[in-house]
Amino acid sequence: xxxxxxxxxxxxxxxxxxxxxxxxxxxxxxxxxxxxxxxxxxxxxxxxxxxxxxxxxxxxxxxxxxxxxxxxxxxxxxxxxxxxxxxxxxxxxxxxxxxxxxxxxxxxxxxxxxxxxxxxxxxxxxxxxxxxxxxxxxxxxxxxxxxxxxxxxxxxxxxxxxxxxxxxxxxxxxxxxxxxxxxxxxxxxxxxxxxxxxxxxxxxxxxxxxxxxxxxxxxxxxxxxxxxxxxxxxxxxxxxxxxxxxxxxxxxxxxxxxxxxxxxxxxxxxxxxxxxxxxxxxxxxxxxxxxxxxxxxxxxxxxxxxxxxxxxxxxxxxxxxxxxx
Amino acid sequence: xxxxxxxxxxxxxxxxxxxxxxxxxxxxxxxxxxxxxxxxxxxxxxxxxxxxxxxxxxxxxxxxxxxxxxxxxxxxxxxxxxxxxxxxxxxxxxxxxxxxxxxxxxxxxxxxxxxxxxxxxxxxxxxxxxxxxxxxxxxxxxxxxxxxxxxxxxxxxxxxxxxxxxxxxxxxxxxxxxxxxxxxxxxxxxxxxxxxxxxxxxxxxxxxxxxxxxxxxxxxxxxxxxxxxxxxxxxxxxxxxxxxxxxxxxxxxxxxxxxxxxxxxxxxxxxxxxxxx
Amino acid sequence: xxxxxxxxxxxxxxxxxxxxxxxxxxxxxxxxxxxxxxxxxxxxxxxxxxxxxxxxxxxxxxxxxxxxxxxxxxxxxxxxxxxxxxxxxxxxxxxxxxxxxxxxxxxxxxxxxxxxxxxxxxxxxxxxxxxxxxxxxxxxxxxxxxxxxxxxxxxxxxxxxxxxxxxxxxxxxxxxxxxxxxxxxxxxxxxxxxxxxxxxxxxxxxxxxxxxxxxxxxxxxxxxxxxxxxxxxxxxxxxxxxxxxxxxxxxxxxxxxxxxxxxxxxxxxxxxxxxxxxxxxxxxxxxxxxxxxxxxxxxxxxxxxxxxxxxxxxxxxxxxxxx
Numbered sequence: 001x002x003x004x005x006x007x008x009x010x011x012x013x014x015x016x017x018x019x020x021x022x023x024x025x026x027x028x029x030x031x032x033x034x035x036x037x038x039x040x041x042x043x044x045x046x047x048x049x050x051x052x053x054x055x056x057x058x059x060x061x062x063x064x065x066x067x068x069x070x071x072x073x074x075x076x077x078x079x080x081x082x083x084x085x086x087x088x089x090x091x092x093x094x095x096x097x098x099x100x101x102x103x104x105x106x107x108x109x110x111x112x113x114x115x116x117x118x119x120x121x122x123x124x125x126x127x128x129x130x131x132x133x134x135x136x137x138x139x140x141x142x143x144x145x146x147x148x149x150x151x152x153x154x155x156x157x158x159x160x161x162x163x164x165x166x167x168x169x170x171x172x173x174x175x176x177x178x179x180x181x182x183x184x185x186x187x188x189x190x191x192x193x194x195x196x197x198x199x200x201x202x203x204x205x206x207x208x209x210x211x212x213x214x215x216x217x218x219x220x221x222x223x224x225x226x227x228x229x230x231x232x233x234x235x236x237x238x239x240x241x242x243x244x245x246x247x248x249x250x251x252x253x254x255x256x257x258x259x260x261x262x263x264x265x266x267x268x269x270x271x272x273x274x275x276x277x278x279x280x281x282x283x284x285x286x287x288x289x290x291x292x293x294x295x296x297x298x299x300x301x302x303x304x305x306x307x308x309x310x311x312x313x314x315x316x317x318x319x320x321x322x323x324x325x
Numbered sequence: 326x327x328x329x330x331x332x333x334x335x336x337x338x339x340x341x342x343x344x345x346x347x348x349x350x351x352x353x354x355x356x357x358x359x360x361x362x363x364x365x366x367x368x369x370x371x372x373x374x375x376x377x378x379x380x381x382x383x384x385x386x387x388x389x390x391x392x393x394x395x396x397x398x399x400x401x402x403x404x405x406x407x408x409x410x411x412x413x414x415x416x417x418x419x420x421x422x423x424x425x426x427x428x429x430x431x432x433x434x435x436x437x438x439x440x441x442x443x444x445x446x447x448x449x450x451x452x453x454x455x456x457x458x459x460x461x462x463x464x465x466x467x468x469x470x471x472x473x474x475x476x477x478x479x480x481x482x483x484x485x486x487x488x489x490x491x492x493x494x495x496x497x498x499x500x501x502x503x504x505x506x507x508x509x510x511x512x513x514x515x516x517x518x519x520x521x522x523x524x525x526x527x528x529x530x531x532x533x534x535x536x537x538x539x540x541x542x543x544x545x546x547x548x549x550x551x552x553x554x555x556x557x558x559x560x561x562x563x564x565x566x567x568x569x570x571x572x573x574x575x576x577x578x579x580x581x582x583x584x585x586x587x588x589x590x591x592x593x594x595x596x597x598x599x600x601x602x
Numbered sequence: 603x604x605x606x607x608x609x610x611x612x613x614x615x616x617x618x619x620x621x622x623x624x625x626x627x628x629x630x631x632x633x634x635x636x637x638x639x640x641x642x643x644x645x646x647x648x649x650x651x652x653x654x655x656x657x658x659x660x661x662x663x664x665x666x667x668x669x670x671x672x673x674x675x676x677x678x679x680x681x682x683x684x685x686x687x688x689x690x691x692x693x694x695x696x697x698x699x700x701x702x703x704x705x706x707x708x709x710x711x712x713x714x715x716x717x718x719x720x721x722x723x724x725x726x727x728x729x730x731x732x733x734x735x736x737x738x739x740x741x742x743x744x745x746x747x748x749x750x751x752x753x754x755x756x757x758x759x760x761x762x763x764x765x766x767x768x769x770x771x772x773x774x775x776x777x778x779x780x781x782x783x784x785x786x787x788x789x790x791x792x793x794x795x796x797x798x799x800x801x802x803x804x805x806x807x808x809x810x811x812x813x814x815x816x817x818x819x820x821x822x823x824x825x826x827x828x829x830x831x832x833x834x835x836x837x838x839x840x841x842x843x844x845x846x847x848x849x850x851x852x853x854x855x856x857x858x859x860x861x862x863x864x865x866x867x868x869x870x871x872x873x874x875x876x877x878x879x880x881x882x883x884x885x886x887x888x889x890x891x892x893x894x895x896x897x898x899x900x901x902x903x904x905x906x907x908x909x910x911x912x913x914x915x916x917x918x919x920x921x922x923x924x925x
């Protein structure tokens with residue numbers, strides 16, 4: 001398995017300006033040094049609360065945002081600063097599924113038009129007729145009927161719209177799909193259908209997923225590996241089973257204990273974090289989590305821990321594990 | 326492309342529908358009227374300043390020409406002027422609005438400043454200046470009105486674009502590699518049409534009022550029949566006190582045109598932003 | 603806030619510069635010999651020479667422009683063909699009359715319009731609202747010369763209540779004068795008020811309706827704040843902002859209305875002067891009138907924007923790029 005995507009030292013800082021003429025004062029540190037490889041054929045879930053930077057990560061990969069620093073390499077080629085035909089090439093390989101099914105489809109375009117458009121723009125099909133056929137095929141693949149191509153989005157339910165959104169993302173036959181909270185806005189019953197669809201499509205089309213979510217039950221269901229983010233940094237990265245078995249980082253533990261479990265069996269005690277999420281404009285010194293960590297030590301306030309591989313494949317950013325414990 | 330729901334909601338607004346009916350009447354009159362009615366020209370000795378009779382439904386003017394003929398031909402002029410003004414304003418205003426709303430940074434702000442400056446300059450005096458210097462003609466007036474109407478339209482399109490540009494379906498288009506100009510002129514424009522349409526109706530109504538005003542001030546085109554021109558001739562020659570029909574009917578025509586378009590605009594506005602509780 | 607004021611004044615300055623530049627270009631680039639705009643047949647050769655020097659008609663466009671701007675800074679607007687006097691001297695007294703008319707109309711419009719807009723917003727759907735809405739549509743569609751004519755016909759000719767035109771009756775002095783002017787002002791002001799009232803009510807009602815739906819209004823009501831206090835205190839302040847903004851934008855249109863109104867009523871302001879200048883083909887006068895009008899409008903718009911800034915705390919804090 002090779003690495004499709006290699007991300008090194010990725011940083012994204014948003015500048016805050018007061019007006020057109022004032023200089024940038026402060027920055028929001030949305031991403032502060034991300035190193036990750038996305039292996040071919042895997043589903044890597046990115047988990048975190050709002051403000052963790054997980055959405056920014058996805059958006060930066062598809063170039064809705066430009067990185068402030070660091071590099072993103074797709075199949076060895078640098079994604080940054082690419083323009084023109086090369087950029088269009090890359091667009092065909094990395095696509096995105098959006099969160100809100102009621103806002104991710106243009107209400108004034110028919111479904112068929114929305115699906116055919118990327119194919120025609122990138123010249124993947126010979127003409128309108130071929131496009132029509134391809135659209136029908138795409139719709140079937142996501143579990144919809146080809147006749148739906150002539151309807152407008154308002155005619156469809158949330159689940160159906162999300163399927164259309166997925167179909168649109170697949171129109172260019174990408175290798176990587178960034179799913180940005182792709183099921184978060186759906187009813188639970190619909191969620192499982194869409195998740196199954198994701199799994200099915202992955203096998204059929206040989207896709208690789210970056211699955212961004214805040215919902216741990218979803219994570220358990222689809223992931224090969226799981227990555228936890230906090231305030232713009234990776235704090236834990238592990239294969240799924242190891243992740244849930246040996247949750248290392250205190251933040252991870254709190255997350256998992258907070259996830260609702262549909263069971264009447266006695267639950268472990270919930271870890272409730274004290275304090276509020278610190279400001280991404282002025283992150284805490286040392287370990288960013290130290291202001292809320294139940295296991296905080298003195299060193300945590302002053303020294304920033306690095307991401308270390310504790311067991312094969314299992315990485316943690318925490319002083320608890322880097323002092324020979 | 327127009328959702329059924331829009332047409333349905335619109336038809337429920339009595340005001341908007343009245344406006345629509347009025348416009349249909351005007352368009353019919355303006356387009357087909359001149360084919361039926363002869364062009365008023367020359368001088369009819371027999372019946373100058375005759376009050377409305379069966380022969381001349383609306384009476385005659387100082388030259389003995391039938392007022393109703395003049396009004397019908399005036400409808401065509403009014404339509405021509407307002408449509409030309411709309412065309413000019415759209416060609417300038419819409420692209421500028423789209424570009425300025427889509428490219429936030431410097432370009433956007435720059436165009437917006439231009440729009441704002443253009444909006445504040447009082448237009449009628451400037452139009453008077455231009456007409457006075459270049460000589461009155463229907464075409465010039467129409468184009469000039471269009472040139473002075475584009476800033477408001479651009480501002481409206483810009484505001485819509487600003488709201489739309491950060492919507493997920495526009496971002497999706499970016500990620501899919503759809504070219505920027507397609508995004509602006511198809512994806513965004515299709516959704517920005519609503520408020521712009523309202524402004525277009527206002528432009529049409531204002532165009533006719535402005536032309537009437539210019540004619541009243543003596544700057545109208547003497548070669549084309551226009552409602553304002555009829556009024557002006559009547560006032561000039563002092564007919565207005567005893568030939569009431571010369572004042573009333575052209576004025577009614579103007580009001581009818583303007584009210585219809587304003588109602589249409591209000592109807593569209595209500596449909597788009599329902600303020601029901 | 604200070605930052606905003608500076609920016610706003612600069613923008614006003616730029617706008618004025620744009621307006622006069624446009625005027626400059628129009629006069630000089632229109633088809634036909636540009637010099638005819640400044641030199642009429644009735645001038646003596648010395649006049650022509652003097653004018654040439656003043657305006658630099660034989661120099662390049664850029665040099666003319668610079669000269670133009672410099673003259674402007676000295677309030678030098680050229681010489682009227684017809685009156686053979688300095689344009690600025692002719693315009694000055696007339697400007698006062700125009701400002702009087704526009705100022706009074708604006709004041710009355712706002713005094714009536716805002717409460718009316720608020721009232722119809724609160725009583726939406728009831729017959730008062732319907733009636734007012736109908737009048738609004740008629741109001742924005744009115745053709746000024748017609749309205750003026752009707753008013754004069756009814757009130758001046760039939761009932762003899764108001765004078766037919768002009769701003770004053772010559773020969774009346776001080777004590778009576780004020781009353782005389784007021785009598786003359788009634789109809790023209792009424793005309794302007796009718797036209798602009800419709801716009802203001804429309805806008806106030808619309809923005810009031812928006813504001814009344816907002817959550818903070820619901821909260822205030824839930825807190826038990828009296829209805830009147832909610833309307834006038836909380837809601838109105840925020841609904842005012844678009845209204846005041848519209849007033850600023852409307853000033854340009856008001857000027858257009860004023861031109862027509864003054865002409866019909868022979869009101870001796872800058873607007874009617876434009877008409878006279880057109881009739882007499884007196885281009886320097888025409889150009890001067892436009893520049894003066896433009897300046898007034900831009901200044902008034904600037905002041906309304908500053909009022910809006912004072913009302914809207916967001917602008918104070920954020921510096922004003924908040925349209």
